[in-house]
Amino acid sequence: MKTQVAIIGAGPSGLLLGQLLAKQGIDNVIIERVSGEYILGRIRAGVLEQGMTDLLREAGVGERMDREGQVHKGVELAFNNKRVQIELEKLTGGNTVMVYGQTEVTRDLMEARAEKGLTTYYESSNVVLHDVKSATPYVTFEQNGKEHRLECDYIAGCDGFHGVSRQTIPESSRKEFERVYPFGWLGILSDTPPVNDELIYCKTDRGFAMTSMRSATRSRYYIQVPLTDKVEDWSDDDFWTELKNRLPDDVAERLVTGPSIEKSIAPLRSFVCEPMQYGNLFLVGDAAHIVPPTGAKGLNLAASDVATLNKIMARVYQEGDKECVNQYSEICLRRVWHGERFSWWMTNMLHDFSDEGSKDAETHERFMSSELNFYTDTEEGRRVIAMQYVGLPYEDLK
Ligand code: APR
Numbered sequence: 186m187k188t189q190v191a192i193i194g195a196g197p198s199g200l201l202l203g204q205l206l207a208k209q210g211i212d213n214v215i216i217e218r219v220s221g222e223y224i225l226g227r228i229r230a231g232v233l234e235q236g237m238t239d240l241l242r243e244a245g246v247g248e249r250m251d252r253e254g255q256v257h258k259g260v261e262l263a264f265n266n267k268r269v270q271i272e273l274e275k276l277t278g279g280n281t282v283m284v285y286g287q288t289e290v291t292r293d294l295m296e297a298r299a300e301k302g303l304t305t306y307y308e309s310s311n312v313v314l315h316d317v318k319s320a321t322p323y324v325t326f327e328q329n330g331k332e333h334r335l336e337c338d339y340i341a342g343c344d345g346f347h348g349v350s351r352q353t354i355p356e357s358s359r360k361e362f363e364r365v366y367p368f369g370w371l372g373i374l375s376d377t378p379p380v381n382d383e384l385i386y387c388k389t390d391r392g393f394a395m396t397s398m399r400s401a402t403r404s405r406y407y408i409q410v411p412l413t414d415k416v417e418d419w420s421d422d423d424f425w426t427e428l429k430n431r432l433p434d435d436v437a438e439r440l441v442t443g444p445s446i447e448k449s450i451a452p453l454r455s456f457v458c459e460p461m462q463y464g465n466l467f468l469v470g471d472a473a474h475i476v477p478p479t480g481a482k483g484l485n486l487a488a489s490d491v492a493t494l495n496k497i498m499a500r501v502y503q504e505g506d507k508e509c510v511n512q513y514s515e516i517c518l519r520r521v522w523h524g525e526r527f528s529w530w531m532t533n534m535l536h537d538f539s540d541e542g543s544k545d546a547e548t549h550e551r552f553m554s555s556e557l558n559f560y561t562d563t564e565e566g567r568r569v570i571a572m573q574y575v576g577l578p579y580e581d582l583k
Pocket residue numbers: 193194195196197198199216217218219224229230287312343344345346347348349350469470471472476482483484485487
């Protein structure tokens with residue numbers, strides 16, 4: 186079997202890349218470890234930057250998003266029982282974000298791929314990448330007990346943080362940067378009307394909380410919890426009570442509660458692998474970088490990697506310029522590190538680190554309170570937050 190680009194992983198990165206490549210006539214095959222239904226069962230992010238919504242439209246999958254997604258012109262930060270609006274649209278000269286769940290993005294991409302009749306091998310095991318530094322790389326894998334070999338020109342490693350692609354790069358040829366945070370986010374999805382029109386990120390003495398949504402009738406809420414907590418420790422009632430305790434009083438009064446339809450704890454991590462390319466293998470999205478969710482950058486950074494790789498592949502196949510592939514890592518990493526810094530900064534400003542129990546934690550808290558006041562008290566400060574929240578521009582190839 187032969188293709189031009191072998192894509193490992195059918196998450197949003199792999200599916201979006203596959204769709205964009207196909208659009209410009211570049212043949213691609215996706216190899217995925219789990220089933221499509223399993224992927225659609227994962228509840229993930231929900232805020233799309235304008236760059237990502239434009240890319241989805243370019244890929245021909247923006248229609249349902251434009252119909253059902255919600256354009257948000259602002260977000261709120263709440264602390265000390267005060268609510269500060271970050272007026273995204275006004276402060277950035279017209280940019281907004283789209284609230285539309287990653288699950289829906291993924292569903293739209295899967296449907297478009299099926300409609301085009303593009304090949305995807307779901308439930309593949311023993312995926313191995315071979316000869317990625319040569320001009321003739323190939324991937325071997327098994328499906329339904331049958332062995333397959335896929336020859337290709339390039340491999341896109343879109344297989345997430347735990348995937349095989351990054352591990353294919355010898356340790357001596359990559360450097361990994363990591364920070365693990367001493368808490369997680371407990372999230373609930375419920376069929377209740379969202380408590381507020383805009384998302385609210387809340388800093389409190391009891392820890393961080395946030396209110397988000399998927400639609401006018403479906404809410405997504407999170408609270409910071411110690412890493413030692415288990416989902417089973419938290420009944421729905423416990424969750425709602427703690428959330429109410431952390432929301433500003435007027436918001437808490439309006440909160441409508443109901444049974445959870447999903448409940449999970451996610452650890453928080455900052456992670457970057459450099460470089461993001463090794464020979465003819467490119468790492469895309471979570472395979473190369475992870476951000477803590479404060480700031481909603483994970484999915485959006487995956488989209489900007491995809492945009493860059495798509496432009497590179499276009500130049501390779503349309504103009505025969507094979508040299509341009511060497512720009513991939515540098516272009517991606519510049520934007521990745523901005524997103525990493527923003528997510529780390531928002532996480533630091535809004536979470537409670539006092540569980541660490543050291544004197545340093547108290548000092549950290551004072552620094553971060555000052556930082557939050559400094560940036561929210563002036564229009565210049567709020568603009569700095571807004572510019573990053575709506576997403577920095579995508580960089581063109583040289
Ligand atoms: N072989 C094939 N597929 C694999 C392998 C493997 N060895 N290992 C993992 N995968 C698949 C996973 O099953 C998953 O479906 O790769 C896919 C990776 O998808 P995601 O983890 O969603 O990563 P990505 O597509 O980069 O999505 C961007 O940013 O911050 C996040 O929430 C955000 O998940 C989103 C991500």
